Each structure stands twice: as C-alpha cells, then as structure tokens.
Amino acid sequence: xxxxxxxxxxxxxxxxxxxxxxxxxxxxxxxxxxxxxxxxxxxxxxxxxxxxxxxxxxxxxxxxxxxxxxxxxxxxxxxxxxxxxxxxxxxxxxxxxxxxxxxxxxxxxxxxxxxxxxxxxxxxxxxxxxxxxxxxxxxxxxxxxxxxxxxxxxxxxxxxxxxxxxxxxxxxxxxxxxxxxxxxxxxxxxxxxxxxxxxxxxxxxxxxxxxxxxxxxxxxxxxxxxxxxxxxxxxxxxxxxxxxxxxxxxxxxxxxxxxxxxxxxxxxxxxxxxxxxxxxxxxxxxxxxxxxxxxxxxxxxxxxxxxxxxxxxxxxxxxxxxxxxxxxxxxxxxxxxxxxxxxxxxxxxxxxxxxxxxxxxxxxx
Ligand SMILES: [Zn+2]
Numbered sequence: 389x390x391x392x393x394x395x396x397x398x399x400x401x402x403x404x405x406x407x408x409x410x411x412x413x414x415x416x417x418x419x420x421x422x423x424x425x426x427x428x429x430x431x432x433x434x435x436x437x438x439x440x441x442x443x444x445x446x447x448x449x450x451x452x453x454x455x456x457x458x459x460x461x462x463x464x465x466x467x468x469x470x471x472x473x474x475x476x477x478x479x480x481x482x483x484x485x486x487x488x489x490x491x492x493x494x495x496x497x498x499x500x501x502x503x504x505x506x507x508x509x510x511x512x513x514x515x516x517x518x519x520x521x522x523x524x525x526x527x528x529x530x531x532x533x534x535x536x537x538x539x540x541x542x543x544x545x546x547x548x549x550x551x552x553x554x555x556x557x558x559x560x561x562x563x564x565x566x567x568x569x570x571x572x573x574x575x576x577x578x579x580x581x582x583x584x585x586x587x588x589x590x591x592x593x594x595x596x597x598x599x600x601x602x603x604x605x606x607x608x609x610x611x612x613x614x615x616x617x618x619x620x621x622x623x624x625x626x627x628x629x630x631x632x633x634x635x636x637x638x639x640x641x642x643x644x645x646x647x648x649x650x651x652x653x654x655x656x657x658x659x660x661x662x663x664x665x666x667x668x669x670x671x672x673x674x675x676x677x678x679x680x681x682x683x684x685x686x687x688x689x690x691x692x693x694x695x696x697x698x699x700x701x702x703x704x705x706x707x708x709x710x711x712x713x714x715x716x717x718x719x720x721x722x723x724x725x726x727x728x729x730x731x732x733x734x735x736x737x738x739x740x741x742x743x744x745x746x747x748x749x750x751x752x753x
Pocket of ligand 1: 438582
C-alpha cells in the first residue's frame with residue numbers, strides 16, 4: 389500500500405514539476421464561499437494534489453495551503469491577482485504533508501509570511517521523504533530538503549488580522565499531530581486541511597483516529613455553514629459527521645477482527661468487504677482503504693509509528709532542577725517534602741538551595 393501511495397504522490401509531484409512552466413489552465417477550480425473567501429479545489433489526480441484557499445481582507449490576503457506543486461501555486465497566485473491587487477500577507481500550512489506545502493516558496497517570493505503549528509516546521513523537510521522510501525531520486529530529495537519552511541510557528545494557534553477581518557488559526561490532533569484549521573467567523577467558513585476529507589478515504593499514515601474523532605465534534609461545534617476539506621468538495625456539518633462515521637466504522641471493524649484473533653493480511657481481507665460495502669464510492673478508496681485498515685490495526689495494537697513532536701517552548705530544558713516525583717492521586721503529601729522515585733524524601737522549598745519543578749502533579753495537597 390505504501391508503494392501505491394508513494395507512486396501516486398510521486399507521479400503527481402514529478403509531473404507537476406515538469407509541466408509547471410507551461411501549464412495551460414489552472415489544475416483546480418475556484419469556489420467563492422463568502423465575501424472574499426475562496427476555496428481552490430484540486431482534482432483527485434491533478435498536479436495541485438489537494439485543496440487550498442484564500443481570504444481577502446481590508447489590507448491583504450491570507451492563503452491556506454500551497455498545493456503539491458509550485459506550478460499550481462503560481463496558478464493560484466495568478467488567480468488571486470485577478471481578484472485583488474492587495475499583498476499576500478500570510479500563508480497558513482494546515483500540516484506538513486507535501487501536497488499542502490510544496491508551493492510555499494512561490495508565496496514567500498511574493499512576500500508572504502508563512503505560519504504553521506510547530507511540528508510542521510520540524511517535519512516538513514524530513515517526514516516528507518518517506519513517500520518515496522529508499523528509491524527517492526536525488527532531485528526529489530533535494531526539493532523536499534529545501535522546502536520553504538514556516539517563518540512563524542505556534543503550539544495551539546494564532547489570530548491573524550487582515551485589517552479588521554479576523555482569522556482564527558487553531559491546532560487540533562488527529563491527522564498528523566501538527567494540523568491546524570483556519571476559521572473565518574464573519575463568513576461562517578472553516579478551512580479544515582486534512583482534518584476533513586469529504587467523501588474521500590483519508591491518509592492515516594501519521595494519524596491517531598482516537599484523537600481525530602473528538603476533534604471532528606469540536607470542528608462541527610464551530611457552527612460554520614461551510615467546511616473546506618483537504619480533499620474533496622466543500623461540505624457541511626453533515627459531511628463532517630459522515631467522515632467521522634467512517635473513522636468510527638473503521639475502528640469498530642478493525643477491533644472486531646482483532647478480537648476474533650485475525651492479524652495482518654487476514655485482518656485486511658476480513659475488514660475490507662465491510663468497508664467496501666459502505667464506502668466504495670468514496671475517492672481514494674483503492675489508494676487508501678487497505679492501508680487505513682493496516683494502520684488502524686497498528687494504532688489499536690499500540691505499535692503504530694508516529695512522527696516525534698518538536699520540543700515546544702514550554703517543554704524546553706528548565707534552568708532549575710527538574711525532579712520526577714511520583715505522588716499518588718488523593719494522597720496528602722507531607723509538609724514541605726515529597727517522596728522522590730528513589731524513595732528518598734525531597735524538600736520542595738529547598739533542594740540543594742534551588743526551587744523544584746514537579747514532573748507529575750496529580751492530586752492535591
Ligand atoms: Zn492532503
């Protein structure tokens with residue numbers, strides 16, 4: 389399966405790079421979702437590789453994602469220029485996957501500041517190599533390793549202002565561990581990136597479906613009229629719920645097969661017909677259905693590999709002593725002292741003359 393995914397991505401990326409110079413027409417369609425709010429919808433097999441979008445405010449433009457190919461990004465910039473002469477002030481990368489970031493350099497050259505969740509910057513030039521594995525061509529490797537990185541990173545989110553127009557960027561878990569949505573409240577539009585695939589089977593290579601399912605409830609809770617997916621047409625809350633149901637069905641079917649003692653290929657063969665019966669008509673079924681089953685089996689078994697999160701500012705090495713202290717929930721600790729993991733007692737107020745930071749802070753005293 390990984391081979392299929394790689395082949396699809398590689399074909400799209402390389403064709404796109406080769407054809408970029410004389411692309412005849414944009415490989416995406418623009419859809420106006422509100423005043424100054426546009427979705428750029430890529431086709432399943434086109435060089436754009438994913439959806440993007442942009443928001444025009446009073447004093448500039450914010451772009452959401454930059455496609456899988458710089459040529460498509462140039463086309464997007466040209467389409468924006470037909471709509472407004474205002475500067476491209478911001479680009480938000482919804483996550484690190486190549487189909488959402490490979491046109492970053494086009495917008496950086498146009499003067500945009502690129503923003504993303506902290507892990508996007510950490511993973512963009514490394515984790516994107518895995519689509520090709522060992523057989524990666526030198527020019528593709530060089531391209532991935534020189535992708536335009538975000539200039540600004542955040543942990544939870546950030547608010548952007550285009551004049552008085554407010555755009556909320558918020559990070560949620562599920563798809564990669566570094567995904568963000570872009571909420572344009574005054575238009576009732578949420579750009580979901582790949583946290584939403586509308587009538588399309590998702591890429592779960594980095595996913596945690598357990599976290600993703602409640603994230604979708606949170607996103608539906610925005611109460612927006614339009615949700616723009618990373619792949620597929622813009623949808624409604626009902627489409628979001630249909631996608632959530634897919635993830636729930638997948639987990640339930642895989643768990644059922646695992647509890648019957650099925651493993652690996654036999655598990656895929658047991659689950660695939662159940663998923664096919666319900667989701668055969670969804671885009672990317674052939675590309676991703678089997679790997680979705682394998683990867684969900686790994687997730688449920690606790691063996692799934694995930695990219696390592698970047699160290700955030702709040703988890704940086706403390707400058708005061710850092711002691712792993714274990715305190716039992718509900719247990720009243722002795723005055724001014726706590727038991728350390730080696731069994732000794734540590735005075736909180738004066739350990740070797742320094743204040744002490746707690747590692748585990750459960751319970752109350
Ligand atoms: Zn994508």
